[in-house]
Amino acid sequence: MSLELLRKLANSMMPLPNHEWEALAACWHPVQFKRKEVITVAGEVEKYLYFVNAGVQRLFCLEGDKEATLLFTYTGSFSGIMDSFQLQQPSSAYLETLTASDMLRMSYTDFDRLTLQYPTIERWVRLGTVAALSGLLERHKELLSFTAEQKFRKLLTRSPHVLQLIPHKYLASYLGIDPATFSKLLGTVKL
Amino acid sequence: MSLELLRKLANSMMPLPNHEWEALAACWHPVQFKRKEVITVAGEVEKYLYFVNAGVQRLFCLEGDKEATLLFTYTGSFSGIMDSFQLQQPSSAYLETLTASDMLRMSYTDFDRLTLQYPTIERWVRLGTVAALSGLLERHKELLSFTAEQKFRKLLTRSPHVLQLIPHKYLASYLGIDPATFSKLLGTVKL
DNA sequence: AGAAAATCTTGGTGCAGATCAACATTTTAT
DNA sequence: ATAAAATGTTGATCTGCACCAAGATTTTCT
Numbered sequence: 001m002s003l004e005l006l007r008k009l010a011n012s013m014m015p016l017p018n019h020e021w022e023a024l025a026a027c028w029h030p031v032q033f034k035r036k037e038v039i040t041v042a043g044e045v046e047k048y049l050y051f052v053n054a055g056v057q058r059l060f061c062l063e064g065d066k067e068a069t070l071l072f073t074y075t076g077s078f079s080g081i082m083d084s085f086q087l088q089q090p091s092s093a094y095l096e097t098l099t100a101s102d103m104l105r106m107s108y109t110d111f112d113r114l115t116l117q118y119p120t121i122e123r124w125v126r127l128g129t130v131a132a133l134s135g136l137l138e139r140h141k142e143l144l145s146f147t148a149e150q151k152f153r154k155l156l157t158r159s160p161h162v163l164q165l166i167p168h169k170y171l172a173s174y175l176g177i178d179p180a181t182f183s184k185l186l187g188t189v190k191l
Numbered sequence: 192m193s194l195e196l197l198r199k200l201a202n203s204m205m206p207l208p209n210h211e212w213e214a215l216a217a218c219w220h221p222v223q224f225k226r227k228e229v230i231t232v233a234g235e236v237e238k239y240l241y242f243v244n245a246g247v248q249r250l251f252c253l254e255g256d257k258e259a260t261l262l263f264t265y266t267g268s269f270s271g272i273m274d275s276f277q278l279q280q281p282s283s284a285y286l287e288t289l290t291a292s293d294m295l296r297m298s299y300t301d302f303d304r305l306t307l308q309y310p311t312i313e314r315w316v317r318l319g320t321v322a323a324l325s326g327l328l329e330r331h332k333e334l335l336s337f338t339a340e341q342k343f344r345k346l347l348t349r350s351p352h353v354l355q356l357i358p359h360k361y362l363a364s365y366l367g368i369d370p371a372t373f374s375k376l377l378g379t380v381k382l
Numbered sequence: 383a384g385a386a387a388a389t390c391t392t393g394g395t396g397c398a399g400a401t402c403a404a405c406a407t408t409t410t411a412t
Numbered sequence: 413a414t415a416a417a418a419t420g421t422t423g424a425t426c427t428g429c430a431c432c433a434a435g436a437t438t439t440t441c442t
Contacts, residue, residue: 061332061335061336063332063333063335063336063337064336066336068331068332068335068336069335070328070331070332070335082321082324083321083322083324083325083328086317086318086321087318087321087322087325089325092328092329092332093328093332115314115317116310116314119307119310119313122310122313122314122317123306123307123313125317126277126306126313126316126317126320127277127278129317129320129321129324130273130274130277130278130320131274131278132324133273133274133320133323133324133327134274134278134280136324136327136328136331137261137274137283137284137327138283139331140259140261140327140330140331140334141252141254141259141261141283141284142254143331143334143335143367144252144254144259144260144261144334144364144367145252145254145255145257145259145367146254173335176334176335176336
């Protein structure tokens with residue numbers, strides 16, 4: 001069980017004192033998932049916080065018969081349905097793997113104990129949550145004001161690597177456009 | 192300076208011990224703003240956390256020459272640019288009043304001291320932030336999958352009161368649709 | 383109260399992008 | 413290695429909604 005990536009991310013957010021880090025590190029347990037496996041179902045309460053050691057996952061909602069992809073998580077990032085986990089309320093989203101995934105997870109019981117016991121960890125979690133909020137606000141702005149082409153271009157410049165990593169139909173769903181439109185836009189830019 | 196509404200909201204989120212509540216209460220200072228006043232400008236770091244005793248405000252971004260309204264704040268809710276405030280990073284949004292507003296505010300210095308000194312308050316802030324994240328995710332889903340009409344109807348059922356409270360052009364901007372379209376949709380439902 | 387500014391309504395037009403469909407290509411499973 | 417399933421491409425059509433514009437109405441300021 002490798003905590004290397006996690007430690008790196010943790011330090012970049014806000015360095016934790018040794019004692020806190022050790023308490024935190026002790027609470028993670030390894031889990032593996034196959035490709036296309038649904039980890040959490042909408043309506044359930046998220047029981048775990050995940051950290052991705054390898055693989056790609058996506059978080060999405062069902063609205064009628066359409067899927068709306070909220071975000072992707074990758075090797076080296078946290079994963080899970082954050083609001084459902086922290087508030088222990090039913091989730092409105094699904095979490096599934098896109099590739100076979102090697103992850104660490106922490107139960108809510110441990111999480112709750114850690115945050116109550118160590119103010120530094122409580123703060124660390126808050127700052128992580130705010131960072132997530134900040135990113136979501138940024139995307140929100142784009143959804144409100146960008147055309148399909150603008151959203152597409154922004155994706156290309158911000159994270160070109162996802163083109164190879166993630167099936168285009170999910171990227172289209174992430175941008176809120178039709179897969180066919182995504183494919184056509186791709187054609188205009190490749191030349 | 193009335194802390195009544197604030198206390199009510201605080202208790203509904205997570206009751207604070209008396210001592211913490213008093214420390215918190217001591218940090219708020221009253222401010223008034225006129226109608227249409229810009230409180231925080233994009234690019235600046237948000238210096239204050241606000242609580243609304245009376246009035247309506249909106250948070251928006253400029254994208255080219257278009258405005259995208261991210262959210263409204265009302266009497267009895269917190270206000271301010273949360274991510275910029277908590278991370279003390281430049282904001283990408285503006286905060287302005289829609290009506291003359293009677294608010295309380297707390298400086299970042301006090302906020303930071305309080306959260307470091309009182310773990311209960313740190314936790315209280317975290318849970319508030321997660322709740323905000325949760326609401327934003329819900330809206331995000333709608334932006335990704337709803338048509339103009341669906342977004343409009345959802346607004347009507349969820350918060351019909353805003354129709355009288357907020358100029359329709361801002362509601363349109365909040366939904367990411369054209370003001371003229373909003374007006375036409377309104378015509379179809381009134382009959 | 384009256385003038386000025388802001389907002390709302392309504393009709394007409396155009397186009398970005400959804401939808402449909404058939405085929406090509408890539409990926410996965412056995 | 414091969415079949416089967418999933419994903420991507422491309423063209424043709426159709427439509428929801430943005431855009432424009434002019435007049436009506438409401439709200440704000442002095």
